[in-house]
Structures are given as C-alpha cells and as structure tokens.
Amino acid sequence: MEKQETRQLIETVMDKLANRADFLGIEDDEKRRKVSASAKEILKTTDKIIKSYIRVSTDGKGVIRIPAYRVQHNNISGFYKGGIRFSENVNEDEVENLAILMTLKNSLHRLPFGGAKGGVHVDSRNFSERELNLISRKYVQRFARDLGPNHDIPAPDLGTNERVIDWMVGEYKTIKQGEAYLGSFTGKSVENGGAKGRREATGKGIFLSYSWLIDQWLRLQKNDQQINRQKQWQTLINLTQKKESISVSVQGFGNVGSVATLEAVKYQKIAHKVVAVSDQFTTLYHEDGINIERLITYTNKGHDLPSNDEELKKAGIKASVRLANDVLTIETDVLILAAIEDVIHKENMEDVKAKVVIEGANAPITEEADHYFEEQGTIVIPDILANAGGVIVSYLEWKQSRVTELFSEEEIIADMSEKMIETFKIVYDMYFSSVDETMRFNCFTLSLERLSSLLYRHGKLY
Numbered sequence: 001m002e003k004q005e006t007r008q009l010i011e012t013v014m015d016k017l018a019n020r021a022d023f024l025g026i027e028d029d030e031k032r033r034k035v036s037a038s039a040k041e042i043l044k045t046t047d048k049i050i051k052s053y054i055r056v057s058t059d060g061k062g063v064i065r066i067p068a069y070r071v072q073h074n075n076i077s078g079f080y081k082g083g084i085r086f087s088e089n090v091n092e093d094e095v096e097n098l099a100i101l102m103t104l105k106n107s108l109h110r111l112p113f114g115g116a117k118g119g120v121h122v123d124s125r126n127f128s129e130r131e132l133n134l135i136s137r138k139y140v141q142r143f144a145r146d147l148g149p150n151h152d153i154p155a156p157d158l159g160t161n162e163r164v165i166d167w168m169v170g171e172y173k174t175i176k177q178g179e180a181y182l183g184s185f186t187g188k189s190v191e192n193g194g195a196k197g198r199r200e201a202t203g204k205g206i207f208l209s210y211s212w213l214i215d216q217w218l219r220l221q222k223n224d225q226q227i228n229r230q231k232q233w234q235t236l237i238n239l240t241q242k243k244e245s246i247s248v249s250v251q252g253f254g255n256v257g258s259v260a261t262l263e264a265v266k267y268q269k270i271a272h273k274v275v276a277v278s279d280q281f282t283t284l285y286h287e288d289g290i291n292i293e294r295l296i297t298y299t300n301k302g303h304d305l306p307s308n309d310e311e312l313k314k315a316g317i318k319a320s321v322r323l324a325n326d327v328l329t330i331e332t333d334v335l336i337l338a339a340i341e342d343v344i345h346k347e348n349m350e351d352v353k354a355k356v357v358i359e360g361a362n363a364p365i366t367e368e369a370d371h372y373f374e375e376q377g378t379i380v381i382p383d384i385l386a387n388a389g390g391v392i393v394s395y396l397e398w399k400q401s402r403v404t405e406l407f408s409e410e411e412i413i414a415d416m417s418e419k420m421i422e423t424f425k426i427v428y429d430m431y432f433s434s435v436d437e438t439m440r441f442n443c444f445t446l447s448l449e450r451l452s453s454l455l456y457r458h459g460k461l462y
C-alpha cells in the first residue's frame, strides 16, 4: 500500500465519519462536517520531513554521500515514534507512508505516541562494521536536533538492530551531554537499558493476532450472535476443523518472520507446521514442515537461508529450494508477510492460496489486493493491528527508562499481550458484525476517530 493509497483511505474513512451523527459529539451537521474536514486535512498531511546526506569515508571506495530521512507525521497522540530502516529501497515517499502508518498504529493501540519514521538509503550487507558504525552515528549527528525522549523516539526496523541502536544512543549521549538519554531510543540491548523480550515482541504479537482470533475470539462467540461475514466466518471454521496441522508460510526470515514461525510451531492448542520460509534470495519448501529451530540456529550465525544441497546439509534442513517469490503463491493455509512493502498486488493476488494473510511487514498488500481478498473470504489481518507488538514493548522500554526500574520478560510479554488483545477484541467484533469494508478500514476508523477526538479536544479544529 503506497502513500497515495494510505492517504486515500484516510480520506474515505474521514468522510464516512463526518456523516455519523455521533462523531465528535457535534450534533449540528454543518459544524460537524466542517470540523471533520479540518481533521482530515491535518491527518492527511505530514508535520515535518527532514532530508539530509550522510558523508562516510568508506574502507575502499573513498567518501560516499548517502541520503537519509526522518519524517514526523503527527504528534497529537504523543511524542513522535517510529523505526529507522537501512535499505536500498528507502525514499522520501516510502518513509512518509511508514510514518503515517505509525501514527495510525499508535492511536489504534492507544499508545501515548504519534507517528514518525526514519530511513537511510543503504544496504547494510554492503558495509563493514566500521562503516555501519559511522553511518549510524552520523545519522544521529544530522538529526539529533529533532530527536529526544520527549520529542521523537526512534527504534530498529528493516536492516537495523539493537547494535545499531546502541551506537546511536552512544552518539546521542555525546551530543546531548548532561541530558536524559536512555529514553531517546528504544530497541536497545538489555545491557544498555533495553526491554527484555523487545526483539521477539513483533513476531510474537503477529502470531497472537491470528491465534487469538482462531482460538479465543471464536470461542467467545455465542450461537445467536449476528455474523455478517459469512465467507470469512467459514474460513475460520474450516481452519479449526482441519484434521491435519494448519500450514503456515512466511516471507522474510529476519527478526519478525523467524520469531512468528517459531511461535507457530510451538503453539500447543492447535497444531501448526511451517511449510515454506523465504528471504530475499530463496524459498525453502517442505509439505510436512521445516525444522524452524534448526533454521534459526543456522541463520543466527549470519547466514542467508540455505540455498543448495551443501548448505541444507550443513543446516540440517530437509526442504526443496525454490525461487524467492514462490513463497507468496505456495499451497498454504496461513501466509505471514514479514519482509517489505507492496509484495501482493494486482498481478499476483489471484495466485495466492492462503486463506489467512497476516501483515507482519508494513503495507505489504495493495489496496486492490486487500479488496480482492475480502471478496474471496480470505482474512487479511492488517499491519497496524498485527505488527504493533514491537512498538508496545518499545513503550514499556521508554517507560522503564523513566523510572529506571527493570521489568522482567514475563511482565513485558504479558503487558504486551494484554494490550494487543484489548484491541483485537474491538476490531474483530467490529469486522465480523459489519458488512462491506475491509478489516483495514475498521482499524483506520477506530484510529482516526481517536486522533480526531484528540485534535478537537486540543482545540485544533474549527
């Protein structure tokens, strides 16, 4: 889903809200529409876009100049918050779209944060440890004025990790001598004030968004309850009545994808097997399931997925090797998208076999594909609902840095799950009792309702 599609959906949802007599508690139709129109304009536009260049003296290629961004979309619901990604696909539109989605995600889950995102146009794989350290520290030098624990709090994202964040915190501390620095970034290593369980949080939350739906939510439904999504309802029933294990495939076997698949194979209540996993070069497939623990042990050593017989043997994995994109169209019940944006679109949507698609990555499905799946009875659990585990634990990490007290991993995961389940229940109830919109539309509605109400209460709308 690209920036224009996200903006268009905000517009459609806001227009629908404006026609609702109870919206913002404004009875006068004309006044409500006027106020809603100004909320729409504020939320469709971005507060601040900062572009800079990082100059790095490389190990062998002289000095290079790398584009870098920080985009702050909106902070009506709290300090700006969002990850920094290192990727060759980074551009201003992509970073802005991701910042908008952060505002919507944080509001949906009622976190005291607004939305931001950062990006550096590099493929980390092409740089040495020393070069990456320089790039990370220079990023902070360029943007420090706009960052801070009470202003804008970055975290890791695609291509970055706790090591990068620790370097960034170190640089921030040097620049802002004498100021509080631990809450300036989240996703730090535990030794450096990070939250236990942060690395696993997004993957765990993604699997929870699905397992809670097919297990607890389904059991909470009463016989006489009105269900308006008959096709999607049938999808859930068929899944839970399967005699054999439910099959799962995942695109992207990094931080998010590997943890989500591990959750699937460890899930005790209903048996799951992971039949396909992919990274940017390869898909591995085995209809009886792949040994995920062994694969994680192998990739944790810094390897890509094994892609030939010798590597498969070394990893102790039985699987056939396919093309990277095959993972999207393979025979599977559940497909977790945990790599990049816009991977399912008009050209390949009809080839997708999965009946549940979970957006672990941000914006991996175009709006057109989302509507197509809706018509087919395929359940799409949208990004801003499913992948919020990371930012929820980031919130706990930020809170922890304010009280300088360490929460245990059990406390962190329990708090995160409780917070996510609160939102799942509201969204799933709304989705299965409404008729003609996607689950993404429901999530945008809840989120934009809250943001508009905050804007109104803060006296920003007239």
Ligand SMILES: NC(=O)c1ccc[n+]([C@@H]2O[C@H](COP(=O)([O-])OP(=O)(O)OC[C@H]3O[C@@H](n4cnc5c(N)ncnc54)[C@H](O)[C@@H]3O)[C@@H](O)[C@H]2O)c1
Residues within 6 Å of the ligand: 156, 157, 158, 159, 160, 202, 251, 252, 253, 254, 255, 256, 257, 278, 279, 280, 281, 324, 338, 339, 340, 341, 360, 361, 362, 387, 388, 390, 391
């Ligand atoms: N890490 C988090 O806490 C978090 C939170 C919310 C959303 N996300 C989103 O989840 C996604 C994955 O994040 P991550 O932290 O696991 O990143 P990561 O860098 O650890 O892993 C990314 C994986 O995607 C694969 N990949 C990259 N480009 C690809 C391509 N063109 N085709 C197929 N596969 C490709 C990589 O090979 C790797 O396996 C990103 O889109 C990120 O924005 C991450």
